[in-house]
Amino acid sequence: MKLLDYTHPAPATNLALDESLLLVAEEGTGGEVLRLWELPSYAVVVGSGGSVPIDVNREACAADGVPVLRRASGGGTVLLGPGCLCFSVVLGYTHAPGLGDIPASNRYVLGRVLNALKSVAPAAVEGSSDLTVGGVKFSGNAQQRKRNFFLHHGTLLCGFDLGLVPKYLNPPERQPEYRRDRPHAEFVRNLPAGVAEVKRLLVEAWAPDGEYAPVPLARAEELVADKYARDEWTLRR
Structure with missing residues (x-):
């Protein structure tokens, strides 16, 4: 596994770069990688199957110039920006036993993350792939999978402006049972550590x-032009 600590200034290109890392691994020109990145400005990112009209306060985003984007992986809608560390892992299914199974691969990756954070907070996995402390979420995760490799990426809140979450995000269309209809202000928290x-x-x-x-930036820019920058992709639901 190699390390890529890199943030592109354009939010859409960062999403496309995650997918590009998966694609070049699948094609045999890349490999396993841990990527770390943090947007310098705010952006709303909807999961592949998420609903922009339901999940996003589009008026507030438009008023403040916050872009609304869609990623190629599943999961819920998130607000990215300063203090939200994004991590992306591309692994081959042969990296460890059971990675061909989505729940098992979530447990494997999130177990490594929990082990990394054990000196910071007594965190746990709740729902399908959230990380929490005391039942309050600080990390959401999602995957995109190919034949031989998969991309697992997630967010880690580390000094994020939590007051912006209910400003730009509506109550989500789909909620994990442990959320118990709590509003954003009661459901998300920061880790007690910096980025x-x-x-x-x-x-x-x-x-x-x-x-x-x-770094497959040319491939990422192709994906931006073909998909991530297009309303047909972002607003399809």
């Missing part, structure tokens, strides 16, 4: 053995 410390802990836990190169 730099959490980055260090993740790198120690995954132990990549070098820097990832070359």
